[in-house]
Amino acid sequence: MATTTARKTSTKSSPVRIAVIGGGPKAAAIAAKAKVLRDLGKANIQVTIFEAEHIGAFWSGRQTGYTDGEQRLCTIAERDVGYPYNSMFGSEVDTAMASNFSWGTFLHGRTPGYEHGYSTWVDAGRKPPRHKHFADYLQWVIDESEASVVYERVTALDKETDGKHWRIDSRKADGSASTHRTRFNAVVVTGPGPANRLAIKPAKGAIVPESRIFNGSSFWSRRNEVLEALDTATKENSYSNNPIVIVGAGGTAAAILSWLVANGARDLPIQMVAGQPTLYTRVDSVFENRLFTDDEQWLTLSSEMRKAFFDRLNRGVVWATVMDHVSSATNFTMVVGRAQTIRVSKSGDIELSVKRDDGVTVGLRPSMLIDASGFNAWWFLSLVQGLPALPAAKSKRAKQRDQWQINMGNGLQLAGQPWDTYPPLHAPMLSSNLGPGFGSLMVLGAMADRVIKAHT
Ligand SMILES: Cc1cc2nc3c(=O)[nH]c(=O)nc-3n(C[C@H](O)[C@H](O)[C@H](O)COP(=O)(O)OP(=O)(O)OC[C@H]3O[C@@H](n4cnc5c(N)ncnc54)[C@H](O)[C@@H]3O)c2cc1C
Incomplete structure (x- = not known):
């Protein structure tokens, strides 16, 4: 140099x-x-x-x-x-x-x-x-x-x-x-x-099926297991009743969705659990970008306004480049609500309880569960x-x-x-x-x- x-x-x-x-x-x-x-x-x-x-x-x-x-x-x-x-x-x-x-x-x-x-x-x-x-x-x-x-x-x-x-x-x-x-x-x-982790509550005597539960970090370090789980569920045709479930709708969740779509899950049922009705898109906008380098203007904003801007650009948003990849998912739906607990039955089935936005608690039964709910x-x-x-x-x-x-x-x-x-x-x-x-x-x-x- x-x-x-x-x-x-x-x-x-x-x-x-x-x-x-x-x-x-x-x-x-x-x-x-x-x-x-x-x-x-x-x-x-x-x-x-x-x-x-x-x-x-x-x-x-x-x-x-x-x-x-x-x-x-x-x-x-x-x-x-x-x-x-x-x-x-x-x-x-x-x-x-x-x-x-x-x-x-x-x-x-x-x-x-x-x-x-x-x-x-x-x-x-x-x-x-x-x-x-x-x-x-x-x-x-x-x-x-x-x-x-x-x-x-x-x-x-x-x-x-x-x-x-x-x-x-x-x-x-x-x-x-x-x-x-x-x-x-x-x-x-x-x-x-x-990565944050949802609580896992196994029934008495149940064995947690670790090979089908991932978080925002282990998903990447255990990619071979993800591929195996995809393969097994495809062979057993278990997706019709048991979708892939991703908890979270931020950058990590979107990156995981993007990888799944590119690695054999494009047409499989995928559900995303999040406190918002859709994946919002972030683009490179000159007006938004300017605020990142304009310290003086930033200081004129109230704390509430600063938080709103920060959240709007960082929380639950997916960059347009990633959105281009994930938008080819053909069987993707959102479940709007808050994921609460992962229960495991004696037979090894996973149930994720979700308190929906309308107040109703529902149980999802994923074939594979990825907890991408954020970081500490x-x-x-x-x-x-x-x-x-x-x-x-x-x-x-x-x-x-x-x-x-x-x-x-x-x-x-x-x-x-x-x-x-x-x-x-x-x-x-x-x-x-x-x-x-x-x-x-x-x-x-x-x-x-x-x-x-x-x-x-
Ligand atoms: C997948 C992903 C993609 C992202 N892409 C973008 C992007 O394109 N643009 C953008 O602006 N932001 C992006 N972000 C968000 C954000 O920019 C980064 O998370 C952030 O910049 C991370 O950089 P960092 O220097 O803080 O630390 P990191 O790069 O996260 O590094 C932390 C390091 O700390 C080490 N470590 C952890 N604990 C200890 C310890 N106790 N002792 C010693 N070492 C330890 C780890 O091994 C790791 O190497 C992305 C985040 C993620 C997760």
């Missing part, structure tokens, strides 16, 4: 050490920005990434994650780790980000497998990258950024007695525990969190040591979390009590009150700016 030819990093000040939990796009964007700021002598930020599996693990389609790697991003490739290239650190930072870390530079780099990457991409119509190619891009960015990468799963975040530094405990793949000597000035948590974005709370217990009642817990989101600081760090007694903990996934795109791939460069700016 071309190194940034400007002032040398100021070595006088001791570095600010930021730990990022998760080696995904947010880690790549923060690590790249830190490298450019160091090279330009603008800030001395050292990034350490803790990654439980491999860089881009949720995108590569290799082990875990929410994809087979073959699906394409919904957002365009130009929304790379530097986008929107209007850095609060100045235009020379944008120039360096573009020349050293952009998607175009990655494709120009003649990395093995991408030798004619740029012309191939342009000739093919500059389509959004496949997830596995995006994972390769992330790996390249992180390599070039010279960030330290610790391939361990973080198990605890504890504050030092000075109240200003984090101590991190983690576990290696072989199960052995580590406590890292480095003390971090800030931690950034990333990732959508683990607050997953990291269980890592933070010494946090006061959250209220037991679900509604009170939700209220508390809403308040934390409203209190969030401009650096996307949790603020107010009890967070003011901890070193900064940045949680971009929860920052929709401050901007609609810091949690996704929409404005990774602006997200990185905000996190780093809080420490300069």
